Amino acid sequence: MEKVTLTINGMQIQVPSNYTVLEAAKEAGIDIPTLCFLKDINEVGACRVCLVEVEGAKSLQASCVLPVRDGMVVRTNTKNVRETVKTTVELILANHNRECLTCFRNGNCELQRLSEELGIEEVSFQGEKRVGTVDDLSHSIVRDSSKCILCGRCVNVCKKVQEIGILDFTNRGFNTEVAPAFGKSMADAPCIYCGQCIVACPVAALREKTDMERVWDAIEDPDTHVIVQTAPAVRAA
Ligand code: SF4
Ligand code: FES
Structure with missing residues (x-):
């Protein structure tokens, strides 16, 4: 060279x-x-x-x-x-x-x-400040756009390394956020939960769900006493 x-x-x-x-x-x-x-x-x-x-x-x-x-x-x-x-x-x-x-x-x-x-x-x-959203519907990844600095690292790691591309910039200007398309939750997008986006994120806009959060999400069926895994809706941060 x-x-x-x-x-x-x-x-x-x-x-x-x-x-x-x-x-x-x-x-x-x-x-x-x-x-x-x-x-x-x-x-x-x-x-x-x-x-x-x-x-x-x-x-x-x-x-x-x-x-x-x-x-x-x-x-x-x-x-x-x-x-x-x-x-x-x-x-x-x-x-x-x-x-x-x-x-x-x-x-x-x-x-x-x-x-x-x-x-x-x-x-x-x-x-x-931008109104953030928290998506904690999936069993393993929590996305909190109030912490996102729009660096694009997760977008490109999902696209180029994992060749999946479920994350991208959505909305415009002040309301821009990084999320799955069409306002979908990570739980409804074809995410394979590899965690590469979490590793790439410089802040806590993407993070692993803790075991304790999974316990909080669990609801026991009062009749059968079987634990039914559930999660709250996407909410404002
Ligand atoms: Fe936002 Fe983190 Fe993705 Fe950067 S890597 S765009 S901070 S979610
Ligand atoms: Fe160079 Fe972000 S513009 S590190």
Whole structure:
């Protein structure tokens, strides 16, 4: 593979010409934060957390989808980059269900970790929030759109890795959510419950149903005393 030479944070490096700036930085030991990026699965430039400054460019660029060029000069840690990324994450948080203390992913959430790393202590933007839905009809996967950051990782893992594609973006604009088509529950979609979407999700918008929740869902038939598995309807978050 042909190589190109570029400069990142003053360090000159040579990388294959099919690399992105994110890959080149990683090879040079330079950490660029990411959120929507999932190598070879979700390379869509959706979250804008991986922004970098490129000499000569009018605006900041998403490094995860930015191909390297010979002679490119990149900076990953300028004041402009730091402040813009911090604001971007604050905007994501502004429309996110932030009940972290009672969240399934508390302490193991990529958004929470990123917010800590960026030193976000309060969210400056307060406004209308998307009305979320909780789908806990299936016996094993719970989807809570109030926590979804619309990164698309689950969509592409279901489509490209499992080749099933039951999840996709539905609705538009402020009401966009990631769900099975036609307002179906995960229980009614042809989901095989592989759990790949849960593994791909950076937050707790998709999670495994706990054993305790399965017990709560169970209802005993008063006549036969047989446990009948049931579940509540899709409800507002
Ligand atoms: Fe991303 Fe999770 Fe939302 Fe899927 S459910 S788009 S993985 S945040
Ligand atoms: Fe690059 Fe999301 S990680 S845009």
